[in-house]
Amino acid sequence: MGMIFGLIFAGGGCAFFWLAFLQPHIESSRADDWIPVEATLLSSEIEGSGDSLVNAVRFQYEYDGKKYESDQAHLVSPNLSYAEAQRLRDELPKGKVVEAFVNPDRPREAVLFRNHNASLFVAFFAIPFIVIGLSVSAFSLFGKSKKTRGKGFAQPAKSASAARRTPLLCLIGVAFVGMGGFSTWQMGISPILQSKAAETWPEIPCTITKSFVESHSDSDGTTYSVEIRFSYEWEGREYFGEDYTFSDTSSSGRASKKEIVDRYPEGSTATCFVNPDAPYQAVITRDMGFVPYAVTAFTSIFVFVGIGLIFFGLKRKAAPGPIAVTTDQEEVLDGERELTPASGRTARTMGAIFFALIWNAIASIPFFIFFSEGSKEWFLLIIALVFGCVGLFLIYNAVRSILVLRNPLPLVMVAPARLQPGSKMILSWQLSGSASRLTSLAVYLEGKEVARYRRGTRTVTEENVFFVTSLLETTEKGNFRNGMVEFPIPEETVPSMKSDNNEIFWQLVFVGQIPRWPDLCETYEVPLSPAKS
Amino acid sequence: MPNHLILDLPAKSFLPGDTLSGEIIWEFVTPPDSLYVSLGWWTSGRGERDERVVAEQEWKSPGTIGKESFVLQIPESIIPSFSGRLVSLEWGIQVSAKGVKIDDVVETVTISPTKKEIDISAETYKSKGKSVSIRNARMLSLSNRR
Numbered sequence: 021m022g023m024i025f026g027l028i029f030a031g032g033g034c035a036f037f038w039l040a041f042l043q044p045h046i047e048s049s050r051a052d053d054w055i056p057v058e059a060t061l062l063s064s065e066i067e068g069s070g071d072s073l074v075n076a077v078r079f080q081y082e083y084d085g086k087k088y089e090s091d092q093a094h095l096v097s098p099n100l101s102y103a104e105a106q107r108l109r110d111e112l113p114k115g116k117v118v119e120a121f122v123n124p125d126r127p128r129e130a131v132l133f134r135n136h137n138a139s140l141f142v143a144f145f146a147i148p149f150i151v152i153g154l155s156v157s158a159f160s161l162f163g164k165s166k167k168t169r170g171k172g173f174a175q176p177a178k179s180a181s182a183a184r185r186t187p188l189l190c191l192i193g194v195a196f197v198g199m200g201g202f203s204t205w206q207m208g209i210s211p212i213l214q215s216k217a218a219e220t221w222p223e224i225p226c227t228i229t230k231s232f233v234e235s236h237s238d239s240d241g242t243t244y245s246v247e248i249r250f251s252y253e254w255e256g257r258e259y260f261g262e263d264y265t266f267s268d269t270s271s272s273g274r275a276s277k278k279e280i281v282d283r284y285p286e287g288s289t290a291t292c293f294v295n296p297d298a299p300y301q302a303v304i305t306r307d308m309g310f311v312p313y314a315v316t317a318f319t320s321i322f323v324f325v326g327i328g329l330i331f332f333g334l335k336r337k338a339a340p341g342p343i344a345v346t347t348d349q350e351e352v353l354d355g356e357r358e359l360t361p362a363s364g365r366t367a368r369t370m371g372a373i374f375f376a377l378i379w380n381a382i383a384s385i386p387f388f389i390f391f392s393e394g395s396k397e398w399f400l401l402i403i404a405l406v407f408g409c410v411g412l413f414l415i416y417n418a419v420r421s422i423l424v425l426r427n428p429l430p431l432v433m434v435a436p437a438r439l440q441p442g443s444k445m446i447l448s449w450q451l452s453g454s455a456s457r458l459t460s461l462a463v464y465l466e467g468k469e470v471a472r473y474r475r476g477t478r479t480v481t482e483e484n485v486f487f488v489t490s491l492l493e494t495t496e497k498g499n500f501r502n503g504m505v506e507f508p509i510p511e512e513t514v515p516s517m518k519s520d521n522n523e524i525f526w527q528l529v530f531v532g533q534i535p536r537w538p539d540l541c542e543t544y545e546v547p548l549s550p551a552k553s
Numbered sequence: 554m555p556n557h558l559i560l561d562l563p564a565k566s567f568l569p570g571d572t573l574s575g576e577i578i579w580e581f582v583t584p585p586d587s588l589y590v591s592l593g594w595w596t597s598g599r600g601e602r603d604e605r606v607v608a609e610q611e612w613k614s615p616g617t618i619g620k621e622s623f624v625l626q627i628p629e630s631i632i633p634s635f636s637g638r639l640v641s642l643e644w645g646i647q648v649s650a651k652g653v654k655i656d657d658v659v660e661t662v663t664i665s666p667t668k669k670e671i672d673i674s675a676e677t678y679k680s681k682g683k684s685v686s687i688r689n690a691r692m693l694s695l696s697n698r699r
Contacts (some may be wrong), residue, residue, distance in 0.1 A: 031639050172595070172645060172647040172659035173591060173593050173595065173604050173605075173606050173647055174604065204567045228679050239685070256570065274673050280622060313562065392617040441666070442666075462681075464682075466678075466680060466681060466682065467673070468680070469637045469639045469640045469673070470600075470639070470640075471593075471598055471599040471600030471639040471640050472600050472601060473599060474601065482599055482600075482639055483637045483639075483679060483680070484637070484639050484677055485678040485679065485680045486637055486638065486673040486676065486677060486678075487673070487676075488680075488681060511666070511667075512667060513670050513671065513673065514632070514633065514637070514671055514673055515632060515633075515636045517632045517642075519596065519603035519605070520601070520603050521596070521600040521601035521602070521603050521640075522596045522598070522600040522601075522603055522640045522642075523640075524632075524637075524640065527682065529680075529681040529682040531681060535641040541682070550569065550630045550631055550632060550633070551569070551633075551666045552570065552629050552630060
């Protein structure tokens with residue numbers, strides 16, 4: 021089943037790669053050996069208006085002593101925007117001498133541009149699908165021997181890598197960064213920068229040639245966009261524009277778009293902003309609203325997730341087994357060791373704030389659409405309310421994390437530095453900060469076993485606490501600020517262990533009650549080394 | 554005549570740091586490329602399987618019939634044989650023959666400071682670390698086992 025799924029996945033990726041990249045390249049490669057010659061432009065015009073603009077270019081060239089004419093500017097018909105078509109007209113005026121490429125087998129065939137429609141982005145997007153699909157298939161075919169083996173080893177020690185990276189994770193990360201970065205740039209940052217650059221563009225009159233609300237329907241529902249075409253004149257030459265705003269996105273809520281379209285009826289006169297350096301670029305309004313900013317916030321999440329995946333993919337995984345739990349203090353039997361909290365408070369708080377901000381920024385979008393754009397889609401409101409409730413919880417969690425920053429923090433020391441089953445552990449602590457706010461304090465030692473396994477495409481982690489003992493439980497205020505307890509670690513127990521999918525770890529848990537404030541709860545991992553006979 | 558591969562271990566319980574000795578006896582129809590004996594551990598239980606070989610010995614072109622003794626050093630600092638609710642770890646010796654069609658021979662051994670498998674599966678508790686409030690923590694006293 022996994023193999024079939026993987027092959028379908030890889031097949032889809034290969035199809036994308038072929039159609040978007042290889043096939044266009046192969047088609048355009050037929051012109052690689054065409055002969056470059058000088059050509060003179062006989063005419064260069066724009067044809068059409070309203071729905072589309074087409075370049076009409078005619079040029080004359082000489083090959084093998086004979087003169088020919090051609091009206092094929094591109095090897096493959098491109099889908100040019102209004103601005104691109106007009107830029108070509110402006111940059112290729114009548115009479116200009118340019119380079120053309122002649123088919124030596126059929127000299128009547130010549131072009132100015134040996135272009136292709138290959139999309140590097142789609143090809144880039146397809147590669148992870150191919151690799152992931154093939155990896156899933158390969159794992160289904162060859163990965164079972166190890167998984168189902170009851171006893172013994174699948175590989176001898178020689179071939180077992182001591183430490184390794186996860187290239188597949190890197191590849192998925194690159195895909196996330198690529199897609200997220202492209203979307204962030206295309207729908208967020210680029211329109212914002214264009215809008216800023218257009219602040220100095222002059223405002224001139226224009227005539228509306230077409231004005232309508234366009235519907236875009238797919239399985240997720242229908243979205244709408246404002247479509248306004250207009251003509252304007254710059255330095256005696258007529259131009260056509262198709263951009264109402266720099267933000268080329270569509271959203272739900274037809275009423276707000278209809279309202280804009282009604283303000284610009286066909287045949288009416290309005291004003292537009294024209295780029296004086298490239299007059300084929302024009303826009304009716306420079307105002308874009310909040311959408312590009314919201315899109316930037318949303319798509320940036322994919323970029324950050326991708327960077328995280330690349331980071332974890334490049335990080336060497338420690339070799340499984342006892343080596344993973346030995347420390348630089350392995351040989352130091354005496355002395356004491358300072359323990360650090362399992363997770364830093366500041367990092368926890370920053371994470372909670374960041375997550376709450378991102379979530380609520382995204383969750384506010386459906387609310388905004390519903391209330392400001394006159395959408396009457398009640399399903400949208402229900403979704404918005406669900407997301408909003410989660411957002412409120414995340415705000416509560418972020419505020420709570422900020423309050424926890426003021427809690428006293430235990431500075432924890434254990435002796436001996438090399439703890440092992442059978443050791444007598446001496447634990448000492450000192451509370452920094454306002455320890456007087458605590459009304460009780462308890463300290464526990466816990467042993468946990470952790471197992472990770474795959475269920476479908478998910479990795480499930482299960483934990484079980486196999487050992488707990490109370491080292492201290494007190495409500496006497498004098499015992500809070502600092503203290504010391506001794507505890508003999510059982511002889512017949514398991515030391516800390518970390519392998520790819522299984523783990524044993526020991527931790528100290530400090531729990532303290534603070535009236536009308538989030539309680540103190542900090543954990544400190546205690547490395548328990550293997551006992552030496 | 555079928556292939557035969559026998560692993561003979563005089564003892565099956567060891568302390569960390571001990572030497573583990575044994576014998577392998579074989580009889581094959583065609584000579585194998587090599588014989589290989591390895592000492593290591595593997596996990597079982599709820600999680601995906603992990604494994605590691607810590608010591609090994611190899612004999613190249615050993616002939617069709619033969620007997621070899623081996624001595625493997627058990628590292629001093631090891632995770633002992635144990636059994637838990639989610640994770641268990643077993644130690645074992647595996648003999649493999651390359652170049653002939655025969656299954657590997659695997660014998661489990663117990664390695665621990667007491668020469669017995671450590672059982673951590675008897676009891677289970679709720680974590681104190683997850684109870685962010687001391688009010689809950691008080692309720693989850695040691696007697697509060699699942």
